[in-house]
Amino acid sequence: MTAPASAPNSPTTTDKDPYLRVNDLRVQFPTEDGVVKAVDGVSFSVERGKTLGIVGESGSGKSVTSLTIMGLHNTKRARISGEILVGGRNVVGMTEEQTRRLRGRDMAMIFQDPLSALHPYYKVGAQIAEAYKVHHPNASKAEAKKRAVDMLGRVGIPQPARRADSYPHEFSGGMRQRAMIAMALVNDPDLLIADEPTTALDVTVQAQILDLLEDLQREFNSAIIMITHDLGVVAQVADEVLVMYGGRAVEFGTVEQVMRRPQHPYTWGLLASVPSLHGDSDADLVPIKGNPPSLINLPTGCAFHPRCRYAGRNGDRSFTEVPELHQVLERGHLVACHLSEADRTKFYAEDIAPSAGVAQ
Amino acid sequence: MVRFITRRVLVGVATIIAISIIVFGLFFAVPSSPAKVMCGKNCDPASIAAVETRLGLREPIVEQYTSFMKGVFVGRTYAPGTAFERQCDAPCLGYSFRNDEPVTAILKRTVPVTISIVVGAAILWLLIGVSLGMISALRRGTLFDKIAIGISLTGASMQVFFFGLILLYGLVYATGWLDFPSYTPFTENPLKWAQGLILPWVTLGFLNSAIYARLSRAQMLETLSEDYVRTARAKGLPLGRVYTKHALRAAITPIVTIAGLDIGASLGGTFITETIFGLRGLGKETVEAVNFLNLPIVVATVLLAAVFIVVANLIVDLLYAVIDPRVRLS
């Protein structure tokens, strides 16, 4: 388990090298209204066989991060700096052709809405076979087709040989997402990025898909990045959690650390504002005041300060100085916040720990 | 599939019958009598009556309509039992009020002209317009795109009579590079056929290219932002394959629809083009017939135009089902 390399107190990598390592990634889009700083200095890493959950609201930069790793941004329109090491190769600065060879083979992605992510005009089996064939140019058509049917069977689609000849619109929502997963895994990638893979699905189907991803991860031993706004999903599937706000990482740690002993006021706010199936249902939720910031005009200092209950507890640093990730409490638990250790411990014990949202 | 076609053909036939009734009724509602128009200024009631008998205009309107329809399918006999009796074989569309020429003969002469103009121009505008639009979309924001947008905006805001006259002046009158357009049947001399039609093709083709370029560009841009195009890239497909196999096929679908209907409607007559270039096509014939209250020709051309549109619709629907599997023909 590793921490962002750029963080001052990050523990060093021990046993295995992570498959994906992102260092100080910045992604900016110049627009007519100004420069959108979609990702602003984010670092993290994921090992094979592990799942990193990236949590954040809309505009937090979580989806831009994933598309950048895949090299799916138009390099003419996006300004990208930093390092993205996929199996040791830096994707930033690669040509389109070089990233293309990695896409679908070494790293694959599944998207939020499987109906719009699958091409409506082509049969499901053909779309999966195409993904196989592009990275196996010597494979025959029949081999690619057979591989597609195999994959459909492995993701739990009944009668895969027959269903391979169906069109996406003939599948149910859950089956479509299974087909997307089959397509993503057809070349046995080492890194799988799942961008809100269950948000468009019903809750019982979501449970099936999350289980499936977990089973497949055990089988394929790939590194998974699970991008979601749903803290429940993260709690269930992630090994490590990265919380993003305004294009920056604000908290990082193991799922136990972030979900059970969160240390950043934004994470506190998220947990307190999520309705839960447990705890006092008559108590009011504690929302975070205000709205997520504009990425063109980020607040100065800590981007979260206009919504933070504790801004200003440490002089005016929150308003002037961008906080860096640093270790708190335990090894590997990183937080970008100006609160002093004593204050944070106190607020956590008094305000946060007793409330319903935080896991006990 | 077969059932779909049957149903659509039946609906089409019903549409055409409805149109024929409306056209027939409308023209008989016109106050001035075609017989009067035909027999000229100094006309006595007796010769009017004679004309009316000969053309079968004395019968009640419903009977006139049924004998007209009978004529189309099995042929009919005009003014039976009188001195004017004559046989008109199926498909009988009647005789021109103006010079007694059979309407079918007029159509045989004019329809090929219009078809030649439209087909040639359509090939031009589909090839040029659609590829220009697609390339523009793929190179959005580049100089190529900006020039293409500029040209197509100019083209889309121009009119046939304006652009056609400019071409005529520049290429025929001022320089003499081209002959004045004329129509030679394709079967007679394909080269002359093409030479004589170049100007109308370029005129119609350019103006419609402009519209189709804008349409294709918009469609392609929309398609490029679709999730499934992103998926295709995420699979690692080369950009060429992403564009042709995944984006183009989806972007082209709505263009097929519009092109089909455009071509169908144009076949009903391209009056302005025909007039400017002095070609006797269906459009020119129809407008003249309307001016002269030449009922048989008007009814025939309107019905023919309706047939073209109905057929174009059917073809578009079939093509649609071939392109998009979500469209089921039922």
Place this chain on the structure above:
Amino acid sequence: MTETLVQEPGTEPVKPSRPSGEPLLVVDELTKHFPVRSGMFGKTGLVRAVDGVSFSVQPGETLGLVGESGCGKTTTGRMLVRLLEPTSGKITFEGKDISHAKGAGLRQLRQDMQIIFQDPYASLNPRHTVGRIVAMPLQVNGINPPGGVKKRVQELLELVGLNPEHYNRYPHEFSGGQRQRIGVARALALKPKIIVADEPVSALDVSIQAQVINLLRGLQRDLDLAFVFIAHDLAVVRHFCQRIGVMYLGKLVEIGDRNSIYERPAHPYTRALLSAVPDVTKMGASGRIRLEGDVPTPLNPPSGCRFRTRCWKAQEICATQEPPLTIKPNGTTAACHFPEEGAIK
């Protein structure tokens, strides 16, 4: 059939109007079938979107309708406010049959019953100022409140936590959560007695969701509004509703007060649904009920109990006999031949 209220003393702040008074809204065997054509010349199928649903809402009560997509909850909501005509069944509002109300009757109904939609942006006219949007129901119904329309609109904006000075702004100048507040202000303009809220927070960011839920809870308490709250998110419903109805494939399969539904549901489907929700307080996926497959098509629902094709307790009788809604030992009213007993875990 109308289900019986199971009142548990001490579980909730009991409202005076709730237990004994006339129900505000009674829905009886409400049904909506959408015909679909398949094949040529006839052979029409029926999508049984809602198939005989009955429940009632007391004045000031919040009833939640939950279920997965295609369960008929949204169609039910649309029928309640008469945006859709019921195929059969009866809707009674304050003792009057409104199932097929038209003209003046419908206009009166629209004053007492309002709807809030999921997508706060699509449901607001982008060319109208907020003032005009909120004033619209007043004008349409020819109501001139004391102090004038503008004053009333500003009161409403203040009530939903918006700055009344923003009267002249357009919807695009507001964030998603604020737009939903505008929708709420518009719904409140006519002082309705009941609001049908169709997924009012599911398009919003997590931190904003809580703001809107709290706003609705506050309004419900202060104005003694009744709510039919339609949502797929069981945790949200738990925080808002006193009573919850669970729907599956056009049927109400279980209904009961909040604590019974969430702590000891009788219907296996309710248990599966609750078990599938990833919860922030639970790590990992242990002890979850896995449902196989997808929801069957409402074009051709399973015979007998509609849930039987995915139910682990299904037996022969489930295929032949549709279970009626009856009061189960745990306190809820459920439609199941083999109800679960006892608390969850």
